[in-house]
Amino acid sequence: MTYAQVNGVSLWYEEHGQGEPLVLMGGGFWSIGAFGPLLPALAARRRVIAVELQGHGHTADVDRPIRYETMGDDVAALVRHLGLGPVDVMGYSLGAGTALRAAIQHPGLFRHLVSVSMPLRRSAWFPEVLEGMAQLGPEAAEGMRQSPLYAMYAEVAPRVEDWPVLATKIGELARRDYDWSAEIPTITARTMLVYADADSMPVTQAAEFFALLGGGLRDALWDGSRRPAARLAILPGRTHYDVTAAPELPALVDDFLSG
Structure with a gap:
């Protein structure tokens, strides 16, 4: 458990387990503790490097906007700082956007x-989700002080008074348009997409994303010889807010990374 000085950010990371390295990043407002049982389950077979991104958890904010692109560069810089590469990377929501940009x-x-619950374009989020994103700012931060996310943040943040700043910057990020469709086919990392069947974007978006990775475009044949390199998992009975708690997720990730 320590800091790495990368790109002007004092980036907090923790290492759990042994084996092939897996860089792991959580969602907006998350500290590492929010992963719950998923982290030790992944660390049972791997060296998990869990990262708290700019302004999150132990990692203090810096004088720059929060952007997927710059956080992706931070993660790449951490991998190089640790003398690693190539490595596996996994993220959920905001962390998935960061992992995608890093790749x-x-x-x-x-x-x-492994990208968990992240659409390939901003417009893919359901309208009510986009409406909620539009409200993120200092006022929303006050209401969130009663949430478990704030309690986790207040326990470890180097400057607890930055909570409204974090909410404002995440709100700005959430309202910023993006569409990565043209770049998705350029990803060289073998990719698995994971969504809940009641996620914050339609399942059809997951199929579109998968197709850009070469998945779901043809029959795999009886022997599986035309199976795509990419994978798509839709976890039943889950939502955007509890998909990482799905008990089947660690085994799915482990099988994919071992393949």
């Missing part, structure tokens, strides 16, 4: 990519 911007540095 796009730093081809060859990442071997496998």
